[in-house]
Ligand SMILES: NC(=O)C1=CN([C@@H]2O[C@H](COP(=O)(O)OP(=O)(O)OC[C@H]3O[C@@H](n4cnc5c(N)ncnc54)[C@H](O)[C@@H]3O)[C@@H](O)[C@H]2O)C=CC1
């Protein structure tokens with residue numbers, strides 16, 4: 001039995017992904033305290049919604065998809081209820097394996113995972129790391145579950161805050177760029193619909209090319225940049241406004257915030 005604790009955006013993405021990849025709905029439980037949301041999950045997926053303590057009593061694998069700020073209370077609620085041998089997978093930003101182990105009690109195997117919202121469309125990128133009591137088989141099991149919503153890599157825990165800043169928060173950076181580009185097109189007189197289409201397809205095309213070519217982004221950018229042309233003029237402005245440094249600082253700020261979240 002798998003229990004997803006927290007049926008919000010990420011919990012739903014995991015639930016939908018697991019169902020879409022053939023998991024038996026009868027083998028999935030959801031905990032969601034917000035009544036209307038619980039009803040939505042019941043109606044859409046036929047989910048069985050139970051309180052967290054009940055989920056802990058029944059599940060062999062628990063996926064914790066609640067906010068970091070709510071995590072300690074939840075861990076203290078489920079600690080005494082866990083089935084022997086149960087694996088606890090947390091996707092909460094900043095929550096370390098040692099914090100999970102401290103509140104769950106001695107010997108509990110835990111996995112810290114960081115997916116991202118493209119999981120909603122099966123194109124997620126997740127990094128995972130195991131705790132001190134977690135076996136290779138348990139890490140394999142967590143990886144297999146998370147593969148239901150996209151790709152998975154394993155990293156040492158010291159990189160998890162950086163992962164959170166790069167791929168966890170990363171989709172937001174691209175939406176921010178998309179929003180900015182669309183507004184620029186509108187400001188120059190284009191319809192919002194056409195600007196949206198041009199920008200969306202440009203970003204997905206560029207991402208596909210980056211992914212499939214295996215080339216360094218500099219090589220791909222140079223291929224777009226004709227001598228004395230439009231792209232060179234644009235890139236010069238981006239550099240003049242310090243966009244490179246702004247991105248580096250933004251990603252460091254996200255990394256630092258992830259570190260802070262374990263401290264409450
Ligand atoms: N949104 C994102 O891009 C990503 C979020 N995460 C992490 O995933 C976790 C969930 O994030 P979202 O799904 O975006 O949040 P969300 O706010 O959409 O979902 C959280 C859900 O948990 C429920 N909840 C609150 N307290 C609970 C409790 N005690 N037991 C069970 N459920 C409870 C809420 O009612 C809500 O439906 C967070 O820890 C976040 O750091 C990880 C990767 C990406």
Ligand SMILES: O=C(O)[C@@H]1CCC=N1
Pocket residue numbers: 093164168169
């Ligand atoms: O913003 C956040 O805290 C979460 C974690 C990664 C993406 N969203």
